[in-house]
Amino acid sequence: MSEFAIVHRSALAPAPRVASHRIAIIALPEGHVVQVFERAPGADLLAVLADAAGTAPHAVRTAGPGQWFIVGDEPLPRDTFLDLANALGPHAATVDQSHGRVRIRVEGTVVERMLAKGTAIDLDIGAFPVGHSAATLLGHVSVHLTRLDATAFEIMVLRGFASSLWEGLERMSAEFG
Amino acid sequence: MASLISCPHCGARPKEEFTIKGAVLPRPDAGAGSEAWMDYVYRRDNPRGAYREYWHHTSGCRRWLVVTRDTASHEVAACQDAALAKRAEAQP
Ligand SMILES: [Zn+2]
Numbered sequence: 001m002s003e004f005a006i007v008h009r010s011a012l013a014p015a016p017r018v019a020s021h022r023i024a025i026i027a028l029p030e031g032h033v034v035q036v037f038e039r040a041p042g043a044d045l046l047a048v049l050a051d052a053a054g055t056a057p058h059a060v061r062t063a064g065p066g067q068w069f070i071v072g073d074e075p076l077p078r079d080t081f082l083d084l085a086n087a088l089g090p091h092a093a094t095v096d097q098s099h100g101r102v103r104i105r106v107e108g109t110v111v112e113r114m115l116a117k118g119t120a121i122d123l124d125i126g127a128f129p130v131g132h133s134a135a136t137l138l139g140h141v142s143v144h145l146t147r148l149d150a151t152a153f154e155i156m157v158l159r160g161f162a163s164s165l166w167e168g169l170e171r172m173s174a175e176f177g
Numbered sequence: 178m179a180s181l182i183s184c185p186h187c188g189a190r191p192k193e194e195f196t197i198k199g200a201v202l203p204r205p206d207a208g209a210g211s212e213a214w215m216d217y218v219y220r221r222d223n224p225r226g227a228y229r230e231y232w233h234h235t236s237g238c239r240r241w242l243v244v245t246r247d248t249a250s251h252e253v254a255a256c257q258d259a260a261l262a263k264r265a266e267a268q269p
Contacts, residue, residue, distance in 0.1 A: 064238030
């Protein structure tokens, strides 16, 4: 047994929200992030993943060939994670990344213009519809982007880059304040 | 233009998202001898024109790709997933 208790600290405390009338940057709860890797290439796992992930919208995100993230706002107790891993076991390997990745919501009427300062991908809703995900560079930081609705995206980032990315997002949003 | 690479999984992305490993060469057998390994590890033709290279989509899908590009004009002729291309070659 460890001689001291491990204390969970939020990566982005204590200022998890910046907002103006056109753009808002909001730190999402550090709930759960589960990375999923298919066992056999080419199997269509979307139905299995949707079943395992529950009913929250956009809980399953694509992350390249044969890889997905299952995300949510609630922490995932060990037993619940093991149930999920067992349910997916025949089809996919699962890794609990809840401690390692942080999610930030950005929203507002100018959200594409703000994000376009950092990434080269086409964020127009025709090319990047609601529910679509992409791994890309935002400035010099690797992120995983998901469109949540017409004027909102979620950015998932490795925990150690979260506060640096947050400062970048603030600077990218400054002109819209 | 080589500054935009069309990843077969992600679409057109800037070259900053990729890491280039270098020429696509057949790997010698473990016991092939120091001359063959010297060739494989160090010696390159550095051609002017068509060149096949391994590119890793580091800040995207994280897949290894085979990019065929022209070293003079920077035009990209083809971009394939390395593992899928190899699998297709193995079972024609
Ligand atoms: Zn890619």
